[in-house]
Amino acid sequence: MDSDNHLNARRPEVIIEANIPFIRGILEPVADVSYLEPERFTPETVATADAIVTRTRVKCCEDLLGESRVSFIASATIGLDHVDLPWCRSHGITVVNAPGCNAPAVAQYVFASLLSLPDFGPLDGKTLGVVGVGNVGRIVADWGERLGMRVMRCDPPRALAEGATGFSSIEEIAADADAITFHTPLTRSGDCPTYH
Template identity: 30%
Template sequence: MEKIVFLDKSAVAPGIRLPEPSFAHQWVEYDYTDSPQLVERAEEATIAVTCGAPLRAPELAQLPDLRMISVAMTGTDHVDLEYCREHGITVSHVPAYSPGTVAEHALGLLLALRRKILAYHRLLDSSEWYGEGWQTNVFLDHEIWDVHSSRIGIVGMGKIGQAMGKMAAGIGMDVVYYHPTRTDSDLPLVTFDELLETCDAISLHCPLTDSTRDMFTLAELRRMKKNAVIINTARGGVINEQDLAQALRSGDLAGAAIDIVEHEPLRPDEPLLELMDLPNFIMTPHVGWSSRQSMQGLMDRAIQNINQFINGTPTNLV
């Protein structure tokens, strides 16, 4: 009988139905499992399910029965893939399970940032608005910028990036793409220099790789247009967080909206949390993927990957 351990069930909303695997099994689940807890909790497990709980080589080496890891996400940077390849552990994931939902979140962040929606909400939630001369319907505390007719540069040309491009074009934006290694495409491509110097907004939809890590440091952020903003719903390490904080504090960057940080789970000492007082900064806790519909589809496919592995026809292999 297979023993399946779901390492971080709390990553899935309570209303999401987990399909029953189609074979005889023992199912064990935990709200969240960090590295020091992994060996004890996954002991004798043959299959592990993880959304974001880490599976690194030192712990994997102590789990000789583990044969398969089902990543209930697209990204797999929390799993030591090299160790798994060397030791015959099959790793599957769920590619592009709902590209539209992440793109919607990115577009929502962009609109909220440009229209200063949260800043004006906070204004009315404070005592500042009814000071001297409060009898007015005109509030000019925070500068608002139109989104239509502005140029957006999308980093990444996968399904999420293209979904974002279609949505942005639908509200009248001029859409261009940048890819760190590709130079030809049916999509309108620009160079990195053009991306930085001509785009009013940059939205990140790329994996974290050697070519994308620290793609945006203080130097790149300062090269962006003075009134430009950046949106990150991809991976935290694509933007250097300390440099982003400096650029926002100094006024070198007009605004940023972030749904992902470099070190997850989010920690109380996360440096970007120190920016929450800024009207030109929005941060959400990695929820861009988590609509009700996408989470259900995600878990359906993660369990399907397990069924297919047991049936000898594994799919969605990393």
């Protein structure tokens, strides 16, 4: 009997954003998978999907998902600004993301960008302001110090939780840093909103 149910079980339908690297072939053994460009995610194309795997260009909200059977969203991103979390929760849609997944790559980009500035000069002896000292900011700050930079850290939520020692204000960083890099989530409420 169990083998009959197994044979009649429907394979889940998964739609994956086509530009996500290294994912092709991973889910095919267990699901029917389609790859779409971000602009092709429409209410019609996701209507029969059980799950979607996306990045920030696909806005996961009622307009897209309201008539679908999507019950799972995986975002290959750190942030979830593109997902209407309250709506998804209220409709039983599980949402997961990948915090920290690209932290070293972002740090590499920061230092490559600084080194490419024609008038910036060598990093050794420069002052780097790091605003947001979480997954990415910690790596940037650590690498900056290893490269001989003076690093100023600004992270108001951490300063509130851990004490102000070791943290600078945004005003201090703006006055003293040769370069400032931001690694904060977009928040509009709470004690330390980052919006604007």
